[in-house]
Amino acid sequence: MPDGTMAVRHTRGSLPGHEGCGTIEIVYNFSPGVHNGRHYRTNGFPRMCYLPDTEKGQKVGYVTTSYLLCFVSEPTLVI
Numbered sequence: 001m002p003d004g005t006m007a008v009r010h011t012r013g014s015l016p017g018h019e020g021c022g023t024i025e026i027v028y029n030f031s032p033g034v035h036n037g038r039h040y041r042t043n044g045f046p047r048m049c050y051l052p053d054t055e056k057g058q059k060v061g062y063v064t065t066s067y068l069l070c071f072v073s074e075p076t077l078v079i
Contacts, residue, residue: 004030004045006068008061010053018052024061025050028068 006028013023029046049064051057 004028008065015050015052022053023050024053024057026061026064
């Protein structure tokens with residue numbers, strides 16, 4: 001994957017079907033480029049991911065961000 005950035009933040013707003021809990025927002029952005037001889041087109045970035053701030057949402061967020069941390073050059077955690 002080309003270099004990129006990722007930011008994670010917690011917001012107070014609720015997602016539909018998950019009223020009463022906050023939201024985890026993950027925003028990632030990859031630059032177009034070449035990695036291991038493959039050209040990556042990244043049209044349409046940045047991308048956003050929204051998860052309910054519940055135990056299950058936190059687990060999914062942990063797995064997602066742990067995986068993406070292997071690829072991003074500037075991770076940011078905002079609480």
